[in-house]
Amino acid sequence: MILVSACLAGLDSKYNGKSNYNEYIERLVREGKAIMVCPEQMGGLPTPRDSCEIVCGVGGDVLEGKSKIIDSKGQNQTEKFLKGAEETLKVGRLYNIKKAILKSKSPSCGVGKIYDGTFSGKLTEGNGVTAELLVRNGFEVITEEEFSAK
Numbered sequence: 001m002i003l004v005s006a007c008l009a010g011l012d013s014k015y016n017g018k019s020n021y022n023e024y025i026e027r028l029v030r031e032g033k034a035i036m037v038c039p040e041q042m043g044g045l046p047t048p049r050d051s052c053e054i055v056c057g058v059g060g061d062v063l064e065g066k067s068k069i070i071d072s073k074g075q076n077q078t079e080k081f082l083k084g085a086e087e088t089l090k091v092g093r094l095y096n097i098k099k100a101i102l103k104s105k106s107p108s109c110g111v112g113k114i115y116d117g118t119f120s121g122k123l124t125e126g127n128g129v130t131a132e133l134l135v136r137n138g139f140e141v142i143t144e145e146e147f148s149a150k
């Protein structure tokens with residue numbers, strides 16, 4: 001069993017009320033091989049919602065209290081992101097899952113590269129908060145782009 005970002009399976013959980021549909025991820029769910037999670041919804045954020053980015057850091061910095069996550073209106077949403085990451089980890093543990101395929105670039109789900117906190121579309125190296133928490137707890141985490149390329 002694998003954890004997957006819900007928006008990749010076609011759920012309209014994205015900040016703008018849409019999805020990031022990926023037919024291969026949807027197939028994993030249809031075949032009973034994957035469980036969907038949306039850390040931002042599970043942390044209590046509404047959908048649609050203002051887009052959010054990690055400022056002055058990456059997911060690990062947020063987990064360690066060294067950085068925060070703000071939305072495009074400047075509101076601090078860090079606590080909800082941390083809650084969503086913990087809830088996602090909880091789902092993974094409940095199902096004894098050790099692998100996740102997560103949406104690239106997201107401040108929650110991004111793996112390897114995320115938006116840099118300037119709301120300008122620029123990327124920086126690092127993981128989102130949920131991806132980082134899963135990695136720190138022994139999960140293998142890849143993006144849908146890496147999965148589709150296999």
Ligand code: SF4
Pocket residue numbers: 005006007008013014015037038039040041103106108109
């Ligand atoms: S938090 Fe993750 S699952 Fe939820 S919409 Fe964003 S990228 Fe998709």
